[in-house]
Amino acid sequence: MEEVDHLAHERTKAQFDVDAMKIIWAGSRHAFELSDRISRLVASDPAFRKDNRTMLGRKELFKNTLRKTAHVWKQIIELHLSEEEASRLRFYVDEPAFTDLHWGMFIPAIKGQGTDDQQKKWLPLAYKMQIIGCYAQTELGHGSNVQGLETTATFDPETDEFIIHSPTLTSSKWWPGGLGKISTHAVVYARLITDGRDHGVHGFIVQLRSLDDHSSLPGITVGDIGMKFGNGAYNTMDNGVLRFDHVRIPRDQMLMRVSQVTREGKYRQSDVPRQLVYGTMVYVRQTIVSDASCALSRAVCIATRYSAVRRQFGSQNGGQETQVIDYKTQQSRLFPLLASAYAFRFVGEWLKWLYTDVTQRLQANDFSTLPEAHACTAGLKSLTTTATADGIEECRKLCGGHGYLCSSGLPELFAVYVPACTYEGDNVVLLLQVARFLMKTVSQLGSAKQPVGTTAYMGRVEHLLKCRCDVQKAEDWLQPSVVMEAFEARAARMSVACAQNLSKFASPEEGFAELSADLVEAAVAHCQLIVVSK
Amino acid sequence: MEEVDHLAHERTKAQFDVDAMKIIWAGSRHAFELSDRISRLVASDPAFRKDNRTMLGRKELFKNTLRKTAHVWKQIIELHLSEEEASRLRFYVDEPAFTDLHWGMFIPAIKGQGTDDQQKKWLPLAYKMQIIGCYAQTELGHGSNVQGLETTATFDPETDEFIIHSPTLTSSKWWPGGLGKISTHAVVYARLITDGRDHGVHGFIVQLRSLDDHSSLPGITVGDIGMKFGNGAYNTMDNGVLRFDHVRIPRDQMLMRVSQVTREGKYRQSDVPRQLVYGTMVYVRQTIVSDASCALSRAVCIATRYSAVRRQFGSQNGGQETQVIDYKTQQSRLFPLLASAYAFRFVGEWLKWLYTDVTQRLQANDFSTLPEAHACTAGLKSLTTTATADGIEECRKLCGGHGYLCSSGLPELFAVYVPACTYEGDNVVLLLQVARFLMKTVSQLGSAKQPVGTTAYMGRVEHLLKCRCDVQKAEDWLQPSVVMEAFEARAARMSVACAQNLSKFASPEEGFAELSADLVEAAVAHCQLIVVSK
Numbered sequence A, B: 001m002e003e004v005d006h007l008a009h010e011r012t013k014a015q016f017d018v019d020a021m022k023i024i025w026a027g028s029r030h031a032f033e034l035s036d037r038i039s040r041l042v043a044s045d046p047a048f049r050k051d052n053r054t055m056l057g058r059k060e061l062f063k064n065t066l067r068k069t070a071h072v073w074k075q076i077i078e079l080h081l082s083e084e085e086a087s088r089l090r091f092y093v094d095e096p097a098f099t100d101l102h103w104g105m106f107i108p109a110i111k112g113q114g115t116d117d118q119q120k121k122w123l124p125l126a127y128k129m130q131i132i133g134c135y136a137q138t139e140l141g142h143g144s145n146v147q148g149l150e151t152t153a154t155f156d157p158e159t160d161e162f163i164i165h166s167p168t169l170t171s172s173k174w175w176p177g178g179l180g181k182i183s184t185h186a187v188v189y190a191r192l193i194t195d196g197r198d199h200g201v202h203g204f205i206v207q208l209r210s211l212d213d214h215s216s217l218p219g220i221t222v223g224d225i226g227m228k229f230g231n232g233a234y235n236t237m238d239n240g241v242l243r244f245d246h247v248r249i250p251r252d253q254m255l256m257r258v259s260q261v262t263r264e265g266k267y268r269q270s271d272v273p274r275q276l277v278y279g280t281m282v283y284v285r286q287t288i289v290s291d292a293s294c295a296l297s298r299a300v301c302i303a304t305r306y307s308a309v310r311r312q313f314g315s316q317n318g319g320q321e322t323q324v325i326d327y328k329t330q331q332s333r334l335f336p337l338l339a340s341a342y343a344f345r346f347v348g349e350w351l352k353w354l355y356t357d358v359t360q361r362l363q364a365n366d367f368s369t370l371p372e373a374h375a376c377t378a379g380l381k382s383l384t385t386t387a388t389a390d391g392i393e394e395c396r397k398l399c400g401g402h403g404y405l406c407s408s409g410l411p412e413l414f415a416v417y418v419p420a421c422t423y424e425g426d427n428v429v430l431l432l433q434v435a436r437f438l439m440k441t442v443s444q445l446g447s448a449k450q451p452v453g454t455t456a457y458m459g460r461v462e463h464l465l466k467c468r469c470d471v472q473k474a475e476d477w478l479q480p481s482v483v484m485e486a487f488e489a490r491a492a493r494m495s496v497a498c499a500q501n502l503s504k505f506a507s508p509e510e511g512f513a514e515l516s517a518d519l520v521e522a523a524v525a526h527c528q529l530i531v532v533s534k
Ligand SMILES: Cc1cc2nc3c(=O)[nH]c(=O)nc-3n(C[C@H](O)[C@H](O)[C@H](O)COP(=O)(O)OP(=O)(O)OC[C@H]3O[C@@H](n4cnc5c(N)ncnc54)[C@H](O)[C@@H]3O)c2cc1C
Pocket: A101, A135, A136, A137, A138, A141, A142, A143, A144, A145, A174, A175, A176, A177, A234, A239, A419, A422, A423, A424, A425, A426, A427, A428, A429, A432, B310, B312, B313, B324, B327, B329, B330, B397, B398, B399, B400, B401, B402, B404
């Protein structure tokens, strides 16, 4: 049957320069051209086909991802791709793959927490993929509460080794991506014990499988945790379970940049500031915010095109029916999501700047903005991932029955996206952290400590508490300053109200627990303000 | 490892009679015992195992459902199950199956729209499953707008036959469950054309496949439309595509209870009122509301149990951590969903009464309450399915990482549930129908036509527009009458505001289109009031 370009007419109606917008969206002409080139490379290579992804059984699906990941690696080598190109290539292949954690967490953990010697030893192996690593933090019993992890790493001064052990069922590592079938190594988080004393959770490099035949090493039990949401989605990934039965590793496999255990078993802090760890968190969460904008824009793109092509009802005299995009209800559901996708894109770019700023300050031993930067990225991670997950599902519904078919792309997009609300910090737990920071900020108002960065508006709290919105007619809302002040006033008032209610409790902790639902709302209002302001 | 009953302690704390509540939930002691007995039957029969459902490839999955459906049928015969028992059995087997549409739409369509003779001929075949039927209404190009269907049924007086034909690509039937692989027959909706005149959409019984070798009949192209959301979910079902190339069927296969075509090709209305069709809609939507409560209660049950068992943070002096159910944020997300599950249960029971009432009135030729009953069920279908879909996903998130595993049950529950927001009327399209009815009701206020049933509160509109809530302290909200008046006042004010804004437009249709987003909100407020009042 003939092919018709149903969108051509809509496209001619754009009131802005589409090519210029493409560049703005990509961030720069260079970024646009890179994306364009790599996306074509992926689209034209049959090894990367995606159309069968939702139809394969689990085993076939996983093998398929293995083949793709190997092919990606081959392409990177053969085409001499830069790090930037390689990362774009992985992005467009568009499947959770076991190497995600290798590049995304294993290597960064060694970079951030390893000494220079450790980096020199392990990073070349990892870069050449002679070893494959995963990130084994979460256990069956503890995800959000990392300090509650139960795996132990007990120092044995006799042999100069740590003994890694899983003392309980709940201490089993549970979830790490790349663990179930593939990884040869892991960064394992465990309670460090020397001389009977518990020093809390630290990271260790542990070999899991033989480099000769890939069999699991003695004392190690490892497997896949089974099916996850969706057809393809994270089922292309071997999220795993891992138990240790007194597994011995050399002392120098504890990541020792921030704290060390000596040959004699003494525990010491180095002079590298612990706060460096938060710098990495700011980095990871910044990428999550950018990813949110990508995911939401894909969903919005599908739903917008569908809404322009789909016609339903309203035909007069046998003419064409109305495009569903012309229904106000469709618009009132779709357009705010479109706006959000852009907003998250710009706030993501701003977060990149924030990360650079924080890094430079850390290098100059200036920790003053770190709490604010940390609260800001935690809050934005929570806000943007929640909005994106809900937004993808709304886009799916906007496509009627067709949105329920995998061929629309939306079911998979949802299933693969939603865990972003849970990993790298459960979204509610993160908002509670933001709220804690806001309450501290409010309590310090009037003191010498001035609110900085995204909390600077709190400095005008007296004005914000009593100002009244002077909007007279609808058009007044088009003034950015009016919108900003409304968001500022709302955020400030909610925070101050929470702080006042908190002060009525005998203990702050009790008050915080009782009021936590309100506190979360105040945190959301603060984060919405940040998005609006950037 | 030892099995611990982590919930035992929680269970001893119930402040109500749990056994009495089970009966109330089930509707009656009889219903409870029936459910209990049949659920055990399913749980103890290995043929009905569910644990492998998410792991099978599409083909294996589908074969598995075929085996189960055949086994259900065998059990029904062997155990001489009553219709009530059989329907419970299918409920607990808990997989969309091709027979769902056979029992749920094909047979009811023949019962509702077929003449006595047609019923006598087709129903026994269907009851014995000597034929298997599906419901072929939606086309690629038309779902919500049924009046826009394009398939034609042209009467040929020469041979006394209808010629069923798919004139365009968009006229292909698309979505019918049971169509892709299984059904031998379908009720097909097509534009009736006699003597060159188009009489709009009517239903026809069409044989699709041979009863000897199941091959598709000449002129019929039929297939499966591919993968849908989730692992198992609707992938156990063969939703299909169907095209006709001038397929001939005898004249007596048009469903002729309400309108007929004579031997000479004359089109006639019978004296059976068309409104009967709406009676069937009230019935189907009432079952959807009951199903919403089932689905939501299952999700809430899983999330509540998890929240009681899961402990995270807050351990003092090495003691146990806090049960996450004790966090106010967890409560503020979970408990409203628990309350909704109960509310939907009770409003579902009330709808059963409404259906009986409407049916009795229809039989007595009293159509006066039909528009109100129709708007009410349409609105409640929309409200409860939207809330349930969102609620299941919230329950999934409440279970942290574990909720993302299929073994939690929640991903499948979501994937199999969400199309309820789309089928049997897109939820937004339904709310617009409710809004239309509300605007009509408001416009008739003060006339002789008094608002009835769920719109009776509109009769007190003057009071509701000016009354003020006299709540002084938090406890006052515990009085049902206070809550009711607040919901009534809100719903009345929103409807009246919309009506006033509508009157400013030159044409009501233009106004309705422009204000449709507000109208949908007014409709939601009205539906929420109904839920609160029952
Ligand atoms: C797809 C996926 C991939 C993953 N990959 C990895 C990986 O590679 N490596 C790894 O180590 N881990 C990984 N994880 C695990 C992930 O980091 C955890 O699931 C996450 O940290 C959340 O913890 P949890 O599952 O224990 O949730 P829980 O903490 O059990 O949360 C359950 C509920 O309790 C609530 N809650 C918890 N604490 C509080 C509190 N203090 N106050 C109020 N409410 C609270 C939460 O809001 C939530 O509603 C992955 C998870 C997923 C889903």
